[in-house]
Amino acid sequence: MHMRKVPGFVPASPWGLRLPQKFLFLLFLSGLVTLCFGALFLLPHSSRLKRLFLASRTQQPGLEVMAEVAGHPSAREQEPPPKPAPAVPAPGEDDPSSRAGPRPRKGWLRRTRPTGPREEATAARGSGVAALRPGEESIPFSFDFSAFRSRLRHPVLGTRTDESKEPQSRVRAQREKIKEMMRFAWQSYRRYAMGRNELRPLTKDGYEGSMFGGLSGATIIDSLDTLYLMELKEEFQEAKAWVEESFHLNVSGEASLFEVNIRYIGGLLSAYYLTGEEVFRIKAIKLGEKLLPAFNTPTGIPKGVVNFKSGSWGWATAGSSSILAEFGSLHLEFLHLTELSGNPIFAKKVRNIRKVLRKIDKPFGLYPNFLSPVSGNWVQHHVSVGGLGDSFYEYLIKSWLMSAKTDMEAKNMYYEALEAIETYLLNVSPGGLTYIAEWRGGILDHKMGHLACFSGGMISLGAEDAKEEKRAHYQELAAQITRTCHESYARSDTKLGPEAFWFNSGREAVATQLSESYYILRPEVVESYMYLWRQTHDPTYREWGWDVVMALEKYCRTDAGFSGIQDVYSSSPNHDNKQQSFFLAETLKYLYLLFSEDDTLSLEDWVFNTEAHPLPVNHSDSSSQAWQRH
Numbered sequence: 001m002h003m004r005k006v007p008g009f010v011p012a013s014p015w016g017l018r019l020p021q022k023f024l025f026l027l028f029l030s031g032l033v034t035l036c037f038g039a040l041f042l043l044p045h046s047s048r049l050k051r052l053f054l055a056s057r058t059q060q061p062g063l064e065v066m067a068e069v070a071g072h073p074s075a076r077e078q079e080p081p082p083k084p085a086p087a088v089p090a091p092g093e094d095d096p097s098s099r100a101g102p103r104p105r106k107g108w109l110r111r112t113r114p115t116g117p118r119e120e121a122t123a124a125r126g127s128g129v130a131a132l133r134p135g136e137e138s139i140p141f142s143f144d145f146s147a148f149r150s151r152l153r154h155p156v157l158g159t160r161t162d163e164s165k166e167p168q169s170r171v172r173a174q175r176e177k178i179k180e181m182m183r184f185a186w187q188s189y190r191r192y193a194m195g196r197n198e199l200r201p202l203t204k205d206g207y208e209g210s211m212f213g214g215l216s217g218a219t220i221i222d223s224l225d226t227l228y229l230m231e232l233k234e235e236f237q238e239a240k241a242w243v244e245e246s247f248h249l250n251v252s253g254e255a256s257l258f259e260v261n262i263r264y265i266g267g268l269l270s271a272y273y274l275t276g277e278e279v280f281r282i283k284a285i286k287l288g289e290k291l292l293p294a295f296n297t298p299t300g301i302p303k304g305v306v307n308f309k310s311g312s313w314g315w316a317t318a319g320s321s322s323i324l325a326e327f328g329s330l331h332l333e334f335l336h337l338t339e340l341s342g343n344p345i346f347a348k349k350v351r352n353i354r355k356v357l358r359k360i361d362k363p364f365g366l367y368p369n370f371l372s373p374v375s376g377n378w379v380q381h382h383v384s385v386g387g388l389g390d391s392f393y394e395y396l397i398k399s400w401l402m403s404a405k406t407d408m409e410a411k412n413m414y415y416e417a418l419e420a421i422e423t424y425l426l427n428v429s430p431g432g433l434t435y436i437a438e439w440r441g442g443i444l445d446h447k448m449g450h451l452a453c454f455s456g457g458m459i460s461l462g463a464e465d466a467k468e469e470k471r472a473h474y475q476e477l478a479a480q481i482t483r484t485c486h487e488s489y490a491r492s493d494t495k496l497g498p499e500a501f502w503f504n505s506g507r508e509a510v511a512t513q514l515s516e517s518y519y520i521l522r523p524e525v526v527e528s529y530m531y532l533w534r535q536t537h538d539p540t541y542r543e544w545g546w547d548v549v550m551a552l553e554k555y556c557r558t559d560a561g562f563s564g565i566q567d568v569y570s571s572s573p574n575h576d577n578k579q580q581s582f583f584l585a586e587t588l589k590y591l592y593l594l595f596s597e598d599d600t601l602s603l604e605d606w607v608f609n610t611e612a613h614p615l616p617v618n619h620s621d622s623s624s625q626a627w628q629r630h
């Protein structure tokens with residue numbers, strides 16, 4: 001129907017208002033609305049309202065879905081107290097609040113101060129979260145960094161002696177040398193391979209590898225805390241800038257759950273705890289979320305590989321098994337993911353792993369290396385404290401220490417496992433060398449892998465919490481194992497140790513074939529020197545550590561970074577053309593700590609994850625989801 005306009009006629013609205021009146025009414029109404037929203041954003045203490053209005057825009061579907069699948073209520077239904085931004089210490093500048101002194105015994109956790117998208121953008125810029133992509137922007141939960149720092153017993157980098165007063169100190173010069181090696185390793189990587197996972201020093205290019213599912217920059221993430229520790233400030237800033245601008249999580253390959261966890265998550269968590277920079281916390285949590293699909297198995301024991309694209313854990317490989325060292329080395333990082341995100345799901349996943357392992361029958365109290373994530377049964381009876389088993393044991397004792405000695409379950413599991421290892425795997429060679437053999441259904445392989453050499457440090461670290469009558473014994477055992485590992489170095493031409501060494505046919509602590517004679521810049525032996533030094537202050541450990549520094553310089557340093565070598569028994573070995581990221585994360589860090597004071601990253605405050613990334617001990621009496629005991 002066609003409406004005809006009558007000139008001069010102003011139609012009344014259905015409410016009987018004429019046009020000018022209607023205009024005035026609308027003007028009043030819009031003023032009112034603007035005022036309300038203005039108040040919503042500008043008035044202090046309006047967080048609850050903001051959350052009400054903005055919730056749908058700040059929540060992350062990924063987390064919510066996972067929490068629901070796991071039967072959890074949302075972790076975000078919490079009330080935020082106002083929070084001053086924590087003062088962020090620059091590398092080398094210690095946070096004064098971390099100095100020993102009276103500490104408030106408040107909960108460690110703080111709750112979120114929700115923000116709108118615009119505020120997030122501003123906050124992100126301010127805190128260096130410049131290049132976050134959609135879906136990576138924020139975590140609607142905040143962590144009280146200042147409170148955390150105030151609870152540390154020691155300054156993070158230690159109470160450094162006034163170095164100008166002892167310029168000639170030998171130990172200082174040794175530390176400086178190791179710092180120079182780190183600078184060189186970093187600068188070589190930056191020059192030839194920045195953004196790639198690892199440097200190839202001979203071909204002077206980068207290498208991605210197949211473990212990280214398309215993630216890049218493994219060396220950068222692995223290096224952050226070492227650069228910070230050594231006060232390589234410029235280099236730390238370069239690394240941080242790369243994380244801000246170029247570390248993207250929207251990748252779609254297949255990744256090793258274990259490797260991504262220990263290197264990337266561990267590295268980001270440490271970088272956050274050392275600096276308070278939000279970008280590290282956010283990236284760690286977002287990456288942690290991408291790992292969660294690996295746990296969707298019938299038992300909740302994760303598969304070793306997660307597909308970042310489909311999120312599946314690979315039903316096609318349902319027959320294959322999960323590896324003890326891999327699914328058993330998530331506990332430390334996942335508790336901290338819950339601590340920093342407020343989301344209980346991470347802690348729940350690793351508690352379930354613990355539960356499965358606690359309940360399952362263990363042959364002679366030993367933990368075999370392979371478990372079916374489908375049936376929850378051991379797949380075969382191969383037991384090792386080296387590769388495939390190693391860091392599972394490490395994470396038990398470190399879970400106990402990280403919980404400020406409240407996680408009794410971890411403590412008990414650790415000492416029980418150690419007893420079984422001692423009973424069935426420990427041996428002394430005819431030449432008097434103590435070693436931990438490998439066990440195949442009751443038959444022993446009289447060999448130790450380089451990887452197993454971390455165990456000296458672990459046993460030393462756990463000695464003081466053992467039953468009183470065992471303490472001295474464990475300390476001695478740790479020293480003996482470490483001595484054996486040292487022998488594997490001392491008996492080579494290069495004074496670097498082989499990948500595996502045997503105790504057979506009169507030959508002791510040496511590799512028996514070329515395929516086991518390589519050295520790939522691994523840290524485990526110097527790791528044990530560091531722990532033994534801290535426990536005993538026996539100068540032998542520094543001497544042995546210094547021998548390693550000299551050997552690395554002589555045989556592994558190239559024009560463009562450090563490289564592994566193919567044969568430790570050759571005095572002119574070939575290089576393997578790889579500067580492993582763990583060389584910067586672990587080997588150089590442990591060496592540096594070996595020549596530092598005990599309060600530098602004090603063992604009272606920090607535990608090192610299996611990639612040497614320091615994670616803080618929970619000194620709070622917090623009721624956070626992360627530390628709840630079940």
Ligand code: DMJ
Binds near residue numbers: 391451523586612
């Ligand atoms: C590191 O990535 C970790 O220490 C892991 O636990 C085992 N091996 C390498 C270094 O050798």
